[in-house]
Amino acid sequence: DQQVKQNSPSLSVQEGRISILNCDYTNSMFDYFLWYKKYPAEGPTFLISISSIKDKNEDGRFTVFLNKSAKHLSLHIVPSQPGDSAVYFCAASASGGSNYKLTFGKGTLLTVNP
Amino acid sequence: ETGVTQTPRHLVMGMTNKKSLKCEQHLGHNAMYWYKQSAKKPLELMFVYSLEERVENNSVPSRFSPECPNSSHLFLHLHTLQPEDSALYLCASSLSRVAGPGGTQYFGPGTRLTVL
Numbered sequence: 001d002q003q004v005k006q007n008s009p010s011l012s013v014q015e016g017r018i019s020i021l022n023c024d025y026t027n028s029m030f031d032y033f034l035w036y037k038k039y040p041a042e043g044p045t046f047l048i049s050i051s052s053i054k055d056k057n058e059d060g061r062f063t064v065f066l067n068k069s070a071k072h073l074s075l076h077i078v079p080s081q082p083g084d085s086a087v088y089f090c091a092a093s094a095s096g097g098s099n100y101k102l103t104f105g106k107g108t109l110l111t112v113n114p
Numbered sequence: 115e116t117g118v119t120q121t122p123r124h125l126v127m128g129m130t131n132k133k134s135l136k137c138e139q140h141l142g143h144n145a146m147y148w149y150k151q152s153a154k155k156p157l158e159l160m161f162v163y164s165l166e167e168r169v170e171n172n173s174v175p176s177r178f179s180p181e182c183p184n185s186s187h188l189f190l191h192l193h194t195l196q197p198e199d200s201a202l203y204l205c206a207s208s209l210s211r212v213a214g215p216g217g218t219q220y221f222g223p224g225t226r227l228t229v230l
Contacts (some may be wrong), residue, residue: 041223043118043204043205043221043224044221093217100210100212104157
């Protein structure tokens with residue numbers, strides 16, 4: 001049973017426009033969420049995170065929104081640049097117990113066209 | 115060197131070979147992880163070490179044997195692997211093994227393993 005789902009395997013966006021990547025989760029115990037970016041032949045790179053006590057976190061061109069009632073989070077990239085083309089992974093963890101465990105989604109391939 | 119490094123970056127081995135993957139982190143972190151990434155699957159956690167003590171063995175077959183001699187180094191010893199073990203093996207580290215910013219995991223570039 002996949003607890004973190006990224007239902008869009010791929011997304012294509014024009015340079016300068018907004019990219020919106022979505023992630024849904026089923027485990028209500030998750031309270032910390034992260035986004036990672038992965039280029040081919042490299043490991044995932046930490047991008048931005050959000051705690052469940054917040055509904056928004058912003059870092060430059062990247063903003064993550066959290067909707068706890070819908071168990072949904074999204075990553076907005078504005079403006080999108082060709083260098084943003086990569087696979088984006090959503091991950092979640094829960095405080096308590098094995099709280100170091102990150103549960104990952106399958107990823108969304110973002111292509112930003114010049 | 116900075117961040118998390120892994121060697122080798124690519125490895126081809128036969129089913130009867132014995133090989134080892136190496137991971138080193140230069141971040142002063144206390145927890146280290148091995149993940150497996152197969153095509154079209156989420157990252158799968160294999161092992162977790164905290165302060166050199168194994169705290170998680172996620173039902174991984176015994177043909178994979180981890181070793182953590184100190185908080186900066188992590189090895190994955192491989193023997194009698196199967197072709198289905200071909201995958202990208204990723205090492206990660208975090209400051210501590212807690213949820214929240216201290217538990218944010220930083221990944222190495224991975225080792226692409228092919229088992230013939």
